[in-house]
Each structure stands twice: as structure tokens, then as C-alpha cells.
Amino acid sequence: MSAEQFFDQLLALTAVLQEDQERELGALGLTAARTHVMWIVHHSGPSMQRDIAAEMDVTPRHVTTLVDELVADDLVRRAPHPDDRRAVLVSLTEYGTSLMEKMALDHAALADALVAGLSPTEVDALRRGIAQVTERLQALIERARSEEGAA
Amino acid sequence: MSAEQFFDQLLALTAVLQEDQERELGALGLTAARTHVMWIVHHSGPSMQRDIAAEMDVTPRHVTTLVDELVADDLVRRAPHPDDRRAVLVSLTEYGTSLMEKMALDHAALADALVAGLSPTEVDALRRGIAQVTERLQALIERARSEEGAA
DNA sequence: TATTGTTATACTCTATAACTATA
DNA sequence: TATAGTTATAGAGTATAACAATA
Numbered sequence A, B: 001m002s003a004e005q006f007f008d009q010l011l012a013l014t015a016v017l018q019e020d021q022e023r024e025l026g027a028l029g030l031t032a033a034r035t036h037v038m039w040i041v042h043h044s045g046p047s048m049q050r051d052i053a054a055e056m057d058v059t060p061r062h063v064t065t066l067v068d069e070l071v072a073d074d075l076v077r078r079a080p081h082p083d084d085r086r087a088v089l090v091s092l093t094e095y096g097t098s099l100m101e102k103m104a105l106d107h108a109a110l111a112d113a114l115v116a117g118l119s120p121t122e123v124d125a126l127r128r129g130i131a132q133v134t135e136r137l138q139a140l141i142e143r144a145r146s147e148e149g150a151a
Numbered sequence C: 001t002a003t004t005g006t007t008a009t010a011c012t013c014t015a016t017a018a019c020t021a022t023a
Numbered sequence D: 001t002a003t004a005g006t007t008a009t010a011g012a013g014t015a016t017a018a019c020a021a022t023a
Helices: A002-027 A034-043 A047-056 A060-072 A094-116 A118-148 B002-027 B034-044 B047-058 B058-070 B092-117 B120-151
Strands: A078-079 A088-092 B076-079 B088-092
Touching: A002 A034, A002 B002, A002 B092, A002 B120, A034 A047, A034 A078, A034 A088, A034 A094, A047 A060, A047 A088, A060 A078, A078 B092, A088 A094, A088 B092, A094 B002, A094 B120, A118 B002, A118 B092, A118 B120, B002 B034, B002 B092, B034 B047, B034 B058, B034 B076, B034 B088, B034 B092, B047 B058, B047 B088, B058 B076, B088 B092, B092 B120
Parallel strands: none
Antiparallel strands: A078 A088, B076 B088
16 A cells, blocks of 8 residues: 555656656747757757757657747747758757756756755665666566567 | 765766666556646546646646647546536546555665665665755755845 | 758647637 | 627647658
8 A cells, every 4th residue: 555655755756857848848939849959969069960860869850840939939040960961950059058057056956955854875775776666667667568579 | 176076976866866766667558747737636636628738837827738648648637527518527546546656666666676685674764864955955945036026 | 861950731639719600 | 888798810738740951
């Protein structure tokens, strides 16, 4: 029974986390998908749409749309790929870069606020517990997927 | 620094949880929104669309669409409201009921699997930690929202 | 022949606005 | 006049398929 209470609490947390993310992005006029594109470019540097699609696990077609929108908002730009004339390189504009840096700061501040009042030891214990549950869930998903494949 | 690691681990878990839910629903030919409708009807009994919309925090118009789709799949049915000829009552079909019961079982089994190997004490400590973080996050969201309202 | 990106099309989630039938 | 639901329309996320230019 306690397992189920734990799971419900977990689901409640994911719902609230998602709500918070939507609120934050909405305030900036962004969406989760568009932000994900910017995040990838911010971390990997100028990227081919093909690679962005692979990392997001989304069709290249969809990346075309997302980049179109980000370009319209002056958050990213397209440049020709120097070695492959089929491809383009997506990079952040100055404005896009500043937004990503602001988000990283907000992210860190939120992380601190969430665990304010807990000792580092407690935080670490929580983190390990969550890591363990995450790993187990991933294993279960993997198993389910291979069973599907077999069936 | 540990706060941020904790937060990243939390985000990783929510991503995996969401992926698992999508996989499960997709296998049944359902979507999150349609399932939510069924879940509400399963718990509250025959319901007016108006009430379903309020509980999902979604427009009545959208509920019309979702119920249309569920009716097409023989998962719910519409019946006239006995006291109010404007309204309809949405209820689960036998098939819909059996699906909801199966999902409740899967839910419980997953909850057990996730904490297998942990002692009840450990599970409880984790649950409390997560509850605390959830509460704090909700408070932060509340504060941000009222500041927005003031600005 | 394989790959990068785009045009064309479609489905789902969601919203607002206008309308019908009833209260 | 207010409420329950639907028709009409629209925008965002996402997918598949067909096609262009290039490799």
C-alpha cells in the first residue's frame, strides 16, 4: 500500500513540475519544443537540423517548423553548412543566448529553493532514491518494449 | 551544487514517467486526455460534460470532442440527463469499465515494482521527501503567479 | 543510391466565439 | 437572462509521404 502512496506522490510532483515549466516558458513566449531546440543548440553549438531531430526524437520535418518559428522570433539563425551544401547549421542569436543563460540561472535558483531547509545529506539521500527509482522504471520500460517487439 | 544534481535527477524521472505513460496509453489506443475523461467518470460515476470540463480544467467544447472519440471506440456512452434536458450524462461502457480496472491494476503493479528492494521505511522516507519538495514547488508557483498578477 | 531539408497533408490537444435548446 | 452542449474556426505539437538538391 505504501508503494502506491509513494507512486501517487511521484505523479503529483511530475504534474506540478510540468505546470511550473509551462508557466515559465509561457511567460517568455516559448514552448517546450522550441526551448528544447534552443537548449540543444546552446549545449552542442551550431547544429544540423538532422541532429537536432535525432536528439529530440522527433521528425526532421517538425524541426523545420520549430526552427522557422525560432528564426521568426530572432532566437536562432540558419547558416549554410561549410562542408555539405544540403545541410544548414542552426545557431543561437545573441538574444537566444541571453535567454538560455537566464534560464540556466533560474533553473539553479529553483533547484536551491526546492531543497531549502534540507541538509545536504538529506538532499543526497533523496537524489539517490530518485535515481534508483528512475533506473528501475527505465529497466521496466526496456523490458516492456522488447516484449512488444517479440509479440 | 547538490541541489542542482537533485533537480536534474528529478527532471529525468519526470521525463521517464511521462514516456512510460505514453507508451502504456499508446498500446491501448488511448491518449492522456481521453483517459482522463474515463478516469473521472470511473471515479465520479455518470457525469455531465460540464463537470468533466471543470475537473480537467479544459473547455466544454474540448470535452465534446473527447467524448465523441470515446463513444466512437465504445468506451463511454451518452445518456439524457433525467432532470435537465439540456445536459447529457457520460458513463463508461462495460468495455470502458474493464479498461479502467485493468489500468488500476497495472498502476498498482508498477508502483510495487518501482520500490521493490526498498524497505517500507525507505519508501516512506522517499515519499515524505517528495511530498515536501512538491509542496515547496507549489508554494513557489503560487507566489510567482500572484507577483504576475500584481505586475 | 542515400541523405538533408522542405512542401503537402493529416491527426490530436486545446482555445474562443457564435449558436441552439432548455432552464 | 443564464446554462449545457455543439457547430465553426484556429493555432500548436506531431506524424507520414513525396520530392528537391546534394552527396
